[in-house]
Amino acid sequence: MTVGFSPQKHKECVSSSQSKDMEPEQIREGYLVKKGTLLNTWKVMWVILSEDGIEFYKKKTDQSPKGMIPAKGATLTSPCQDYSKRTLVFKITTEKKQDHFFQASHVEEREAWVKDLKRVLSCLQAGKRFARKSTRKSIRLPETVNLSQLYALMKDQEExxxxxxxxxxxxxxxxxxxxxxxxxxxxxxxxxRNRAEALMLATGLLNEGFLQPAGDASKEGAHSTERSVLLDQMEALYYFADSGFFCEGYSSDEDVLVKEEFRGNIIKQGCLLKQGHRIKNWKVRKFILRDDPAYLHYYDPTKEEDEPLGSIHLRSCVVTAVDFVPDAKKYDIEGDLFEIITSDETQYFLQAATGEERKDWIKAIQSVSKTGK
Incomplete structure (x- = not known):
């Protein structure tokens, strides 16, 4: 998901005695899936990370949060494997030992939240505050290796x-x-330098969610111990977390045609508000944009299943920013709206978290609609 940022993103700590103008209130905001504190239910929340804690709202437009998690004295666990069927979960444990679970929609989103959360916690521990100085710190295993950069190199089309x-x-x-x-x-x-060292790095990539187990052998290795292990075996299959991976059995021609939708590379993914077709209410959905064939699939981000709720064939579609959507006002929906009209004249109305995110989605969809089959 492309997350809505405050202008002061990517910061380090400075002394709290420095200028008040250098102390941003909000560090990051966007949609995340949160586990209920009392019930084992997962719901989409609008989450705001500030320099002293996390507030979460039922809707982006709500004035009052449903809850607040203080960051002082808290600890962060990522990746969190308490829920094996849910990947990309991170856990915040408060000073009073209360656990809060959040789930991102893809690896890069989780990385961004975790990186800023780590800085918030370290700043509070040191008695300092955020400043606008940029940083390149990231998850490292071992200390000299940046897993985010390593993952990008592994996905490079040429090398x-x-x-x-x-x-x-x-x-x-x-x-x-x-x-x-x-x-x-x-x-x-x-x-x-050797296979043992490479295996340690690969296991780190697996534990952080960059790599995912695909077959029975790799899944057994990932779940048979407390800490996942990548297997140095030909029988153990893996895939990139943000790839177009899918598995299919030997099946009929009709099934193959259905799977054709999922063969394209993932161009963009994240959460958007979507208006329903029959009942004109608005719900947060996770969207995955693929390029060839050109499809936009949408999912219920709170569910563990990978089956989409629906798909939008984007070939020759028209996508534009709009200022108004019928029936949107009564659902308190305004700003950052855009519309997709497919080649068969089906309309879809969506809302991004920010104006910049809306531009990114429109640009990506326009490109795919022209090039994808």
Whole structure:
């Protein structure tokens, strides 16, 4: 998801005695899925991270938060594997030992929230506050390795790991690769001196959610111990968290046609508000934009299932920013709206979190609609 930022993003700590103008109130804001404190239910919330805690709202337009999590004395756990079927979860434990679970929609989003949360906690611990100075700190394992940058190199189309279609146990795994391939690549690119060191790095990538297990062997390795382990085996299959991965069995031509929608590379993903077609209410949905074929699939971000609620075929569609949507006002929806009209003249109304995010989505959809089949 492209998250709505305050202008003062990417900051470090400075002494609290410095200028009051250098103390931003809000660090980051956007949609996250949150587990209920009392009930085991997961709901989309509008979340705001400030320099002293997290506030979460039922709707972006609400004036009063449903709750506030103080950051002072809190600890952060990421990745959090308390819910094995839910990936991309991080946990905040307050000073009073109360756990709060949040789930992001994709790896980059979780990375961004975790990075800013770490800075908030470290600043509070040191008795300092945020400033506008930029930083390049990120998750490191070991200390000299930046996993975010390593993941980007692995996904590079020219020099990275090649995504393949592999068959195993009467199933076809698309956009994946073997554990051996990961270890070999790390050694060949001088990221590790030997297989043991490469395996440690690969396991770090798996634990942080950059790599995901695809087949039975890799899933067994990931869940058989308290800490996930990437297997240096040809039988162990993995995929990039933000790839176009999908698995299919040997099936009929009709099933293959349905799966064709998911073959494209993921261009953009994140949460948007969507207006319903029959009942004109608005709900937060997770959207995944693929390029070839050109499809925009949308999901219920609170569910564990990977099946989309619907899909929008974008070939030759028209997408434009709009200032007004019928029936939007009574649902307290305004600003950052855009419309998609498909080639069969079906209308979809969506709302982004910020004006900049709306521009990014429109630009990405326009590009895909022209090039994707």
């Amino acid at each position: 990275g790991i090649k995504e393949l279609k592999l068959e195993q146990d009467n199933k076809v795994y698309n956009h994946c690769f073997t554990g051996v391939t990961v270890v070999d690549w790390l050694i060949s690119k001088d990221k590790a």
